[in-house]
Amino acid sequence: MTSRPLTVIGFDADDTLWQNEQFYKLTEQSFRELLADYAEGELVSERLLEAERRNLAHYGFGIKGFTLSMIETALEVTDGKVPTKVVGNILDIGRELLKHPVECLANARTALEALRGQYFLVLITKGDLFDQERKLAQSGLGDFFDAVEIVSDKTATTYRRIFGKHGEGPERAMMVGNSLKSDVVPALASGAWGVFVPHELTWVLEHVEKPTEAPRFREILDLGELPALIDQLCSGANEGRA
Structure with missing residues (x-):
């Protein structure tokens, strides 16, 4: 079994990878x-x-x-x-x-290019099945992902299932997204890392308090900062906090 501290990275889609x-x-x-x-x-x-x-x-x-x-x-x-x-x-x-154009956010492609092949990348998104599939296809980002999970909701149970299915469980996994309520807090509750990437237009029903006291919570300005953060975590620089 691998001793790598992180093997699987989950990405939200809407307002994390592209505008929604x-x-x-x-x-x-x-x-x-x-x-x-x-x-x-x-x-x-x-x-x-x-x-x-x-x-x-x-x-x-x-x-x-x-x-x-x-x-x-x-x-x-x-x-x-x-x-x-x-x-x-x-x-x-x-x-x-259902016809709106797909506009990828800054550094989304760059981050995925940097991480592809080093980690198992899985898209974890919720919403209408056909619409999410359409946006992924039109985004041109589909080939970066090793798996796609379109779910009805995002809970700690959801993340345990997905990270168990595609990796060694949430302890060696990370979820990246713009929604504290859906992407970060339940991922942290499952035992994974939760990386918050704020978006100025996040839906009000997705707002909750930042879990700043959670040891595995991190926040970055945009996806361009993600590869360096992951390198830092995996190098053991913050191992004591994990």
């Missing part, structure tokens, strides 16, 4: 404009967020659930009187989300 939330924000603005005759924009956004929070357990993460939450919100703020045409428009802007 900005397209939801643009769609939300279009949604507010559709309902401008019925409610103030801020109220529409508040109701939409409430609907998304309620519906996560039913529809999961992704565009389909977001579109259904928009329709539900339109029914609420119009007391069920939303015109059929507006519902059709909501469906249209939801479908447009």
Whole structure:
């Protein structure tokens, strides 16, 4: 059995490797404009967020659930009187989300190129299956990954399963992502390293406090800093903290 301290690195996709939330924000603005005759924009956004929070357990993460939450919100703020045409428009802007271009974030490719072949790289993402597969294909980053896991949610159990399946368990694994709630905190709970890469537009429902006291928590400005961080950890410079 290998004695390497790290063998598997998991990467989140949306807003870690490529832009995503900005397209939801643009769609939300279009949604507010559709309902401008019925409610103030801020109220529409508040109701939409409430609907998304309620519906996560039913529809999961992704565009389909977001579109259904928009329709539900339109029914609420119009007391069920939303015109059929507006519902059709909501469906249209939801479908447009499925066509948005894939814009890779700074240093995503550079980091993957530096780590490929040295570690087992696995993409761990949640959301609509077809949409995630589309974005991965259009990103041009697919060949860097040794495995892809599209999951319904990210929990400590999820990470234990994936890192056990593709490696020697979470103790020799790392998860990298922009969401503290989904990528970092549950990875830490599983026993893995958790590396936070902030994104300015991270969805509000993914916000939690930074686990700054966790020995295996790290934060970097962007993915360009990841190879050096990993080299440092694997060299034993911070072995006492691990």
